[in-house]
Amino acid sequence: MVELEGIKKVYSLGKVQVEALKGVSLKIDKGEYVAIVGPSGSGKSTLMNIIGLLDRPTAGSYKLNGVEVSTLSDDQLAYLRNRQIGFVFQSFNLLHRLNALANVELPMLYAKIPSRERRERALKALEIVGLSDRIYHKPNELSGGQQQRVAIARAIVMNPSFLLADEPTGNLDTASSIEIMKIFHQLNEAGTTIIMVTHEQDIANHAKRIVRLRDGLIVEDSLVSNRITY
Amino acid sequence: MYIWEAFKVAIESILSNKLRTFLTMLGIIIGIASVITIVSLGAGGQKAILGEFEKIGVNVFSIKMRNDVDIREGDRLTLRDVEMIRKRLPSVKYAAPVAEKMGLAKTEKYTKRALFIGTDFDYGNISSLKVIHGRFLNEKDILLGRNVILIDKDSAIELFGYEDCVGKSIKIGTYYYFDTAKIIGVIDSGNLKSLGGSIADQIPIIAAIPITYAQKIFPDINISQIYVMTYDQSQLEEASSQAVRLIESLHHNKDKYKTENLISFLEEFNRILGIFTTVIGAIAGISLLVGGIGIMNIMLVSVTERTKEIGIRKAVGARRKDIMIQFLIESVTISLIGGAIGILLGYLLANIVGPFIDIKPIISINAILIAFFFSTAVGIFFGIYPAQKAAKLDPIVALRYE
Numbered sequence: 279m280v281e282l283e284g285i286k287k288v289y290s291l292g293k294v295q296v297e298a299l300k301g302v303s304l305k306i307d308k309g310e311y312v313a314i315v316g317p318s319g320s321g322k323s324t325l326m327n328i329i330g331l332l333d334r335p336t337a338g339s340y341k342l343n344g345v346e347v348s349t350l351s352d353d354q355l356a357y358l359r360n361r362q363i364g365f366v367f368q369s370f371n372l373l374h375r376l377n378a379l380a381n382v383e384l385p386m387l388y389a390k391i392p393s394r395e396r397r398e399r400a401l402k403a404l405e406i407v408g409l410s411d412r413i414y415h416k417p418n419e420l421s422g423g424q425q426q427r428v429a430i431a432r433a434i435v436m437n438p439s440f441l442l443a444d445e446p447t448g449n450l451d452t453a454s455s456i457e458i459m460k461i462f463h464q465l466n467e468a469g470t471t472i473i474m475v476t477h478e479q480d481i482a483n484h485a486k487r488i489v490r491l492r493d494g495l496i497v498e499d500s501l502v503s504n505r506i507t508y
Numbered sequence: 509m510y511i512w513e514a515f516k517v518a519i520e521s522i523l524s525n526k527l528r529t530f531l532t533m534l535g536i537i538i539g540i541a542s543v544i545t546i547v548s549l550g551a552g553g554q555k556a557i558l559g560e561f562e563k564i565g566v567n568v569f570s571i572k573m574r575n576d577v578d579i580r581e582g583d584r585l586t587l588r589d590v591e592m593i594r595k596r597l598p599s600v601k602y603a604a605p606v607a608e609k610m611g612l613a614k615t616e617k618y619t620k621r622a623l624f625i626g627t628d629f630d631y632g633n634i635s636s637l638k639v640i641h642g643r644f645l646n647e648k649d650i651l652l653g654r655n656v657i658l659i660d661k662d663s664a665i666e667l668f669g670y671e672d673c674v675g676k677s678i679k680i681g682t683y684y685y686f687d688t689a690k691i692i693g694v695i696d697s698g699n700l701k702s703l704g705g706s707i708a709d710q711i712p713i714i715a716a717i718p719i720t721y722a723q724k725i726f727p728d729i730n731i732s733q734i735y736v737m738t739y740d741q742s743q744l745e746e747a748s749s750q751a752v753r754l755i756e757s758l759h760h761n762k763d764k765y766k767t768e769n770l771i772s773f774l775e776e777f778n779r780i781l782g783i784f785t786t787v788i789g790a791i792a793g794i795s796l797l798v799g800g801i802g803i804m805n806i807m808l809v810s811v812t813e814r815t816k817e818i819g820i821r822k823a824v825g826a827r828r829k830d831i832m833i834q835f836l837i838e839s840v841t842i843s844l845i846g847g848a849i850g851i852l853l854g855y856l857l858a859n860i861v862g863p864f865i866d867i868k869p870i871i872s873i874n875a876i877l878i879a880f881f882f883s884t885a886v887g888i889f890f891g892i893y894p895a896q897k898a899a900k901l902d903p904i905v906a907l908r909y910e
Contacts, residue, residue, distance in 0.1 A: 332823065332903050353827040360825020371820045371907065375520055385824040387513055432824065 280306040285338035287324050298324040300494035311466045313482035314475045316491035326475045330363055330442045331355045360388050364433025368445035370425040372417040379413040382431045403431035407461055423454030440471035447481055459484045460508050518838035532806040535799020536846030539792045540879045544854025546788040548869035550781055561770050567741040568634055569748050569769035570733045583764050585731040589755050597750050599743040604631035605719050605731045613713050614679040615667050622713035626722025634737045642674035642693030645718055653720035658693040663713035687725045744769055800890035807839050807894035818898050819906025828899040835898045839891025840884055847883025851876055
């Protein structure tokens with residue numbers, strides 16, 4: 279489903295050229311649960327931005343469901359982000375003025391889905407993450423764990439090809455982190471592909487497969503033997 | 509569907525920054541309000557003046573002596589000129605001489621200043637004079653130079669205590685000579701004396717007397733102008749030049765007379781109104797420009813404040829166009845609300861100011877449509893740059909923004 283081939287990313291910082299990714303090849307299939315790990319500066323954020331279609335590689339090929347996406351226009355990328363990718367961010371990235379329901383409806387707004395269907399699907403997604411009783415709460419009226427669950431509901435509401443989570447537990451306490459990992463586990467069990475970027479080993483151990491980056495290259499790609507499940 | 513959602517977002521954003529948005533709107537409000545006030549007062553004034561003209565008739569012109577040439581005794585307008593205009597010019601319906609003289613009018617009790625208008629029977633048909641009691645001058649009055657007079661209603665009340673003083677006698681003349689005239693009619697005073705107070709005392713009696721009688725009691729009186737009414741407005745220009753040529757041939761002179769008509773006066777009035785409107789329009793334009801810059805400024809602030817929001821929206825699938833539309837709708841909403849408040853304020857101002865200058869304002873649909881058009885245009889024009897800036901934001905940079 280996700281096929282990366284020789285992906286390079288070079289940033290120009292003034293006169294200095296920084297090679298964040300030095301040729302990454304990676305294949306992720308439907309139904310997988312992959313953790314991308316590595317220390318800061320390893321290039322994992324850059325890789326996540328490229329996989330998430332927020333950024334384009336300097337060189338290499340990225341095929342999403344068989345379609346080459348590394349050369350698409352901004353609007354085409356926006357379209358694919360809308361339909362194929364569900365983002366979960368470290369800082370939740372909810373819109374503060376909107377309540378939980380409206381936040382979950384947001385991607386469907388840009389997909390031009392009629393309002394009644396939007397509402398139905400948003401309610402269902404909020405039910406899946408266990409927040410049916412908080413739909414009219416605004417983000418500042420919710421705990422961190424609850425906010426992240428709203429974000430997950432927003433990520434899954436368009437039935438994307440995969441969930442892309444960037445340090446999903448980075449701002450959460452242990453109890454909330456476990457809650458979120460449980461939801462990820464359930465979603466993956468139900469067939470959702472999850473790609474998760476983290477620097478915490480015990481969070482990474484919830485995944486089925488770990489891809490380790492160092493200095494812009496994959497240094498390890500292995501299945502998790504002592505996986506944490508619920 | 510998306511437009512409506514974007515509109516809701518705009519309203520929420522405006523409501524969460526009420527004071528800021530209101531201050532931003534002020535330029536638009538002032539601009540639109542001043543346009544609406546001036547345009548509606550202008551339209552009201554124009555209608556009032558047109559109505560006044562229609563009462564008199566737009567197919568009337570007057571012949572006068574030019575005041576920039578030497579005038580010899582033989583050049584002065586005469587009753588024969590009036591007679592000839594009536595007889596010789598087929599397009600002329602009525603023609604009446606006018607000779608004015610300030611003098612005094614006396615009853616047993618009072619002496620008052622009076623403006624005597626010496627004229628003839630046709631004057632009643634040409635002018636807007638309304639005879640409310642008795643009758644106007646007739647052919648015999650003129651022919652015989654009868655000592656008859658019409659006075660205005662307010663003076664009648666002042667002098668006799670009641671309106672209908674037909675049949676009463678009054679002494680008229682200048683300081684050293686008086687003649688007794690019989691009142692045959694009372695004319696409407698118009699609203700001259702409704703002003704009240706001390707001004708009313710300054711206004712003389714308005715009196716119409718036969719021109720021939722006037723010539724008897726005021727030997728030095730001259731016909732200052734001849735009023736002429738044509739059958740149709742289209743004959744006005746032709747009849748004017750014909751009348752001048754006729755009089756010139758009667759007096760054996762040239763270039764001593766001029767004609768005036770209400771059409772040219774109306775044109776002059778419209779020209780002045782036009783200049784006035786242009787000046788106010790320019791002021792309003794500047795105000796709208798300043799208001800627009802205010803909107804642009806506040807939208808740029810808004811884009812910066814909401815960088816993160818833009819990043820989130822882009823991450824979940826908003827295209828450039830979607831972000832662009834969202835911010836454009838917000839700026840248009842601000843300017844439209846400003847425009848609406850401006851229209852309302854303009855309407856109020858026009859109705860408050862109107863009575864003081866005796867004009868009933870007319871708020872036309874056109875003025876409102878133009879106001880809405882301009883506020884939308886300002887919103888779009890000054891909203892485009894901030895909206896483009898928002899649309900162009902790189903989602904990664906925007907998401908990282910705190």
